Amino acid sequence: xxxxxxxxxxxxxxxxxxxxxxxxxxxxxxxxxxxxxxxxxxxxxxxxxxxxxxxxxxxxxxxxxxxxxxxxxxxxxxxxxxxxxxxxxxxxxxxxxxxxxxxxxxxxxxxxx
Amino acid sequence: xxxxxxxxxxxxxxxxxxxxxxxxxxxxxxxxxxxxxxxxxxxxxxxxxxxxxxxxxxxxxxxxxxxxxxxxxxxxxxxxxxxxxxxxxxxxxxxxxxxxxxxxxxxxxxxxxx
Numbered sequence: 001x002x003x004x005x006x007x008x009x010x011x012x013x014x015x016x017x018x019x020x021x022x023x024x025x026x027x028x029x030x031x032x033x034x035x036x037x038x039x040x041x042x043x044x045x046x047x048x049x050x051x052x053x054x055x056x057x058x059x060x061x062x063x064x065x066x067x068x069x070x071x072x073x074x075x076x077x078x079x080x081x082x083x084x085x086x087x088x089x090x091x092x093x094x095x096x097x098x099x100x101x102x103x104x105x106x107x108x109x110x111x112x113x
Numbered sequence: 114x115x116x117x118x119x120x121x122x123x124x125x126x127x128x129x130x131x132x133x134x135x136x137x138x139x140x141x142x143x144x145x146x147x148x149x150x151x152x153x154x155x156x157x158x159x160x161x162x163x164x165x166x167x168x169x170x171x172x173x174x175x176x177x178x179x180x181x182x183x184x185x186x187x188x189x190x191x192x193x194x195x196x197x198x199x200x201x202x203x204x205x206x207x208x209x210x211x212x213x214x215x216x217x218x219x220x221x222x223x224x225x226x227x
Contacts, residue, residue: 004157031213041152041202043217058214090158094213101148102215104158 003027006091006105013081014113021076021108023091029103030096032074036060037088037107049074081112115140115207119218126195127226133180134190134221136205142166144210147181147188152220153201161203164188166210192223200225 004025013019023032034047035058045058049068063085064078074093078085091105116139126132138147149161164172164181171179176193192199205218 033214041220041222043204045214048214092158096213100213101160101163104150106155106157 004105012111025093029093033092035090115216117218125224136188146208148206149190150204151201
């Protein structure tokens with residue numbers, strides 16, 4: 001399996017709480033991504049980063065924010081969690097290059113009550 | 114914009130048999146990559162196979178092979194000698210050669226009957 005890690009794996013939290021989902025990779029990849037995966041399993045890109053201090057919003061609008069202060073670390077934060085944020089969040093990374101594949105973390109399953 | 118369509122939400126195959134998962138895509142690009150990813154239950158998504166659009170030869174990885182029809186914009190995955198461990202969600206994905214973002218299909222859930 002790829003060297004990309006996400007914590008926590010499962011999180012149940014009440015409405016209004018601030019949460020941070022952690023993602024780290026040890027492969028030295030410059031590009032990192034956050035996907036939201038619906039209960040129906042479809043994946044939507046919500047954030048991406050091409051390197052340190054670079055962050056962009058993805059195709060699906062999200063109330064979450066991200067930061068990239070270190071190459072290996074790409075945390076996602078929700079300032080005030082709501083039930084509509086209940087989903088699975090997948091982190092991925094890749095190295096620049098035409099043929100480069102994306103490597104995925106195990107995901108965080110978030111439930112907001 | 115690119116779109117990827119997987120028209121089979123669920124498929125089932127008998128162990129040791131062969132199954133084909135369908136994927137079609139729409140793009141105006143001429144250079145791109147196509148991927149099949151596998152997501153087992155509660156486990157990480159992994160790459161199964163990759164196809165470069167400029168290559169006419171279909172990609173093969175052990176029991177996994179693709180039928181890439183560029184003109185028809187079709188990219189199906191064939192799994193031979195199916196095993197219980199093949200049970201998973203399978204996602205077809207598209208990437209422009211000049212880009213890095215993936216466009217995913219909606220996935221096909223494959224069940225393998227013992």
